[in-house]
Amino acid sequence: MTNQASTTIKFQSGEQIPVELHKVRIVQKLFLKPIDERMEAIEKGGYNTFLLNTKDIFLDMLTDSGTNAMSDNQVASMLQADDAYAGSQSFYRMEKALRDVFGKQYVLPVHQGRAAENIISQVFIKEGDVIPMNYHFTTTKEHMELNGGKVLEIYTDEALKIKSDVPFKGNIDLDKLKGVFEEYGKEHVAFVRMEASTNLIGGQPFSMRNLREVKKIADANDTMVVLDASLIGENAYFIKKREEEYKNASIKDILLEMCGYADMVYFSSRKVSSTRGGGIVIDSHDLFLKMRDLLVLFEGFLTYGGMSVREIEAMAVGINETCDDTVISQSPSFIEYAVNSLDAEGVPVITPAGALGCHVDAKGFLPHVPQTEYPAGALAAALFIISGIRGMERGTISSVRDENGEDILADVELLRLAFPRRVFTLSQTMFMIDRLKWLYKNRELVGGLKWVEEPALLRFFMGRLTSTNDWPQKLIAKFKEDFGDSL
Ligand code: F0G
Numbered sequence: 001m002t003n004q005a006s007t008t009i010k011f012q013s014g015e016q017i018p019v020e021l022h023k024v025r026i027v028q029k030l031f032l033k034p035i036d037e038r039m040e041a042i043e044k045g046g047y048n049t050f051l052l053n054t055k056d057i058f059l060d061m062l063t064d065s066g067t068n069a070m071s072d073n074q075v076a077s078m079l080q081a082d083d084a085y086a087g088s089q090s091f092y093r094m095e096k097a098l099r100d101v102f103g104k105q106y107v108l109p110v111h112q113g114r115a116a117e118n119i120i121s122q123v124f125i126k127e128g129d130v131i132p133m134n135y136h137f138t139t140t141k142e143h144m145e146l147n148g149g150k151v152l153e154i155y156t157d158e159a160l161k162i163k164s165d166v167p168f169k170g171n172i173d174l175d176k177l178k179g180v181f182e183e184y185g186k187e188h189v190a191f192v193r194m195e196a197s198t199n200l201i202g203g204q205p206f207s208m209r210n211l212r213e214v215k216k217i218a219d220a221n222d223t224m225v226v227l228d229a230s231l232i233g234e235n236a237y238f239i240k241k242r243e244e245e246y247k248n249a250s251i252k253d254i255l256l257e258m259c260g261y262a263d264m265v266y267f268s269s270r271k272v273s274s275t276r277g278g279g280i281v282i283d284s285h286d287l288f289l290k291m292r293d294l295l296v297l298f299e300g301f302l303t304y305g306g307m308s309v310r311e312i313e314a315m316a317v318g319i320n321e322t323c324d325d326t327v328i329s330q331s332p333s334f335i336e337y338a339v340n341s342l343d344a345e346g347v348p349v350i351t352p353a354g355a356l357g358c359h360v361d362a363k364g365f366l367p368h369v370p371q372t373e374y375p376a377g378a379l380a381a382a383l384f385i386i387s388g389i390r391g392m393e394r395g396t397i398s399s400v401r402d403e404n405g406e407d408i409l410a411d412v413e414l415l416r417l418a419f420p421r422r423v424f425t426l427s428q429t430m431f432m433i434d435r436l437k438w439l440y441k442n443r444e445l446v447g448g449l450k451w452v453e454e455p456a457l458l459r460f461f462m463g464r465l466t467s468t469n470d471w472p473q474k475l476i477a478k479f480k481e482d483f484g485d486s487l
Contacts, residue, residue, distance in 0.1 A: 006241075007326060008333045013453075014135040015455035018333035018429075021326050022422055025072070027072030030213060032058040032487045034474055039385055042472075046464025047381045047449050048397075049390045059428055061417040063294050063440040064356055068274035068421035069323030071321055074464055081309035090312040091303035101323060102229070102265050103256045105279040106288040110299050111306025113138040113230055113268025113278045119294045120226065120280065125149040125190045132180045133193035134172040134202050135159065135219070137228065138398060140193070142458065149190055152180055157166055159201050160411050162361045163343075163351050167242035168374065170198035170206040170235070174213050186221040194262070197231030197238070200394055201412065203354030208246065208257060215261040227262035230271045232323035234355030237329055252323040263287070269311075271356075274421060277307040331355070331419045334429055338417070341433045347440045357418035360436065362395060365415075367447055373397050373426045373448025376413040379439075383415065385472055386479050387435035388487075391417045397449075398460040407408035 009019045033041075033056060045051035049062060060067065082089040092186055095107045109117045117140050125131065127148030136151050154176040158166040172194065181189060211225075218225045219251045236254040239246050246254055259265050264287060269277035282288055292302065299306040307315070321327045332355055339353035348364030362369075362376035369375040376395030383389055395413035402408050417432060433450060439446070453464040 006329045006333055007396055008336070010331075012114065014339075016360055018330075018337045018426060020422070020425060027354040030058055031055070034487060035385065035474055035479055039472060039476060042381050042384050043466075046378065046452060047466055048460070048463055049380050049384060049392060049460050051464070052390055055057075055389070055407065057384075057390045059218075059424065059432060060390050061357065061419070061432070062390045062392050064271055064420040065268065065271040066276055067418075067423065068271070069423050070274055070314060071317070071327075074274065074317045074321070077313040077317045078310040081313045084303075086301050086303055088303050088309050088312070089318075090309040094312045094319075095314040098279060098281055100280045101221065101252070101255060101319050102259045104259060104265060104283045106126040106282050106285070107311070108280040108282075108288070108291055108295050108302070109305030109307055110278045112270055112276065112294065113228075113266070115299055115306065116266035116268075116278050116280045117143040118298065119291050120264070121147040121149065122294060123290050124224070129188055129190040130180065130184050131190050131193055132172070132177055134170050134195055134206060135198045137195060137199050138217070138460075140195075154180065155201070159198075159204070162348060162364060162412070163470070166350060167205075167352065168207040168210060169201060169204035169352075170195070170204065171210040172212070172214055174217065177214065177217050181217070181221045181223075186223055188258075188420050189223050191226045191264075192218045193226045193228060195228040195230075196235035196258070197355035198353070199231065199356060200398075200414075202350035202359040202414065203231065203234070203356035204350075205235040205242075207243050208239050208254070209243070210408075211258060211261045222229065224263040225261060226264045227259065229259070229265045229267040231355050232258060232265075232267070232272060233328040234332055237325075237332055238355070244293075250323070251325055251328055255323065269315050269318070272322055273315045274321070275314035276311045276316050277305075277315050279305070292320045303444070318416065327421065331421045334419050334426075337426075338419075338429055338433055342436060345437050345440070347436055349424065357391075357416045358432075360391075360392070360417065362413040362415050365440060365443055368444065369446070369448045371409045371413060372407055373450065374465070375414075375448070376410075376415050377449050377465065378416045381449065381467075381472070382475060383436065383439060385475060386439055387432070389417070389432055389435065391415045393460060395482065397463065397465075400459075438482070442475065445471060445475045445478055 043058035117371045121143040125147040266280040336353040338358040348361035350359040361380045366375040377393040377397045395410045448468040449465040
């Protein structure tokens with residue numbers, strides 16, 4: 001059967017509509033609770049969408065991590081799982097699949113992406129090292145800093161612009177990368193990290209050309225390139241769509257070429273292969289030996305790495321499905337539809353549409369809420385109240401405080417509405433678009449947030465906040481006025 005290059009199809013009207021190229025055979029019931037109950041739920045959850053209970057949520061757009069729909073073949077594969085502490089056949093099947101897709105010999109399984117970051121940071125970062133990268137990810141940065149490293153983000157001028165038509169905002173600035181080696185000396189650069197479909201700047205990809213050049217610069221300085229491949233499938237899809245040279249290439253060949261420019265590839269399987277887990281893949285036996293013992297210490301034996309054998313089987317199938325155009329284009333197609341529909345109505349969203357989710361610019365949406373009152377967090381809470389949709393704050397709450405206790409204001413304040421693969425339908429997507437448009441029209445009713453309980457580490461996960469005044473009550477009153485008894 002031939003693959004569709006994209007799940008977006010032209011309708012009679014000329015409109016491009018994303019169509020679900022799969023059928024739904026197992027379903028899970030959802031509830032859209034009345035607005036007063038949603039309000040109670042967000043208050044109980046300290047205005048932090050991480051602390052909500054899924055029984056109170058209608059559309060869970062918090063993340064695509066561990067929430068992609070599994071395929072029939074993935075679920076079927078779990079039945080052949082081979083339970084064994086060591087030497088499980090399930091591991092060898094997964095190892096073969098990862099070798100095929102990533103083109104690297106050695107596979108170190110870990111229980112999820114941040115476990116790979118822990119091991120890589122412990123082994124390769126020493127006190128005072130710098131790690132240049134296209135952009136940080138929250139857990140990545142914490143692990144690197146815990147090991148004495150300093151993260152240097154050397155993105156291009158376009159990267160943080162909300163509205164743009166630059167196809168590869170995830171590119172690293174090559175001149176600045178050369179400058180890092182000149183300034184710090186190659187012996188103080190632990191490695192260069194490239195993150196596929198750069199998460200925190202809106203799922204924005206880098207180009208193959210950029211990665212190729214990064215590899216040349218790193219090689220000239222005897223330094224490793226480490227590729228975070230958690231969202232590599234989507235990055236490959238954008239290379240195919242946006243980089244002329246690759247328009248006829250298969251996703252599989254693009255993935256192999258990308259990994260060929262990296263000395264080490266690590267990933268969260270919760271994203272890339274639609275099951276729990278993660279891994280590190282390398283070609284060098286020397287690198288393998290350096291990490292092997294820590295893996296056994298932190299994760300488990302080399303043939304399971306903290307994963308269940310069922311997950312390992314599903315990963316083997318899932319990673320191959322990531323090479324399928326239909327599978328990999330589904331989420332970006334729906335995101336593109338949402339982003340373009342919202343952008344057309346003037347709702348500030350990151351353009352061009354990227355991977356992982358639709359990213360709403362909270363600073364543009366709520367210009368009257370200062371960053372010290374967390375506009376992205378406030379927007380996430382407001383959207384939940386008026387729709388039951390759970391998004392994720394990716395702004396100053398996800399940042400940290402400086403040595404004087406002041407918030408380090410995030411470069412961008414985003415509300416991320418994730419589209420896990422093959423989970424949401426078009427009418428659910430339309431509901432999301434409709435409620436966001438309504439909220440934008442009534443944006444002056446949304447106010448800020450303040451801390452009630454602020455954890456010292458990764459505060460966005462468990463922190464509790466409250467509204468700065470009674471803005472949620474005013475928002476609810478307006479909602480009832482406009483929608484009456486409707487949910
Ligand atoms: N790297 C990237 C680019 C990620 O997006 C994530 C996780 C990780 C590493 C860590 O992997 O969660 O398996 O330990 N991103 C999730 C998200 C949490 O919601 O974007 P993990």
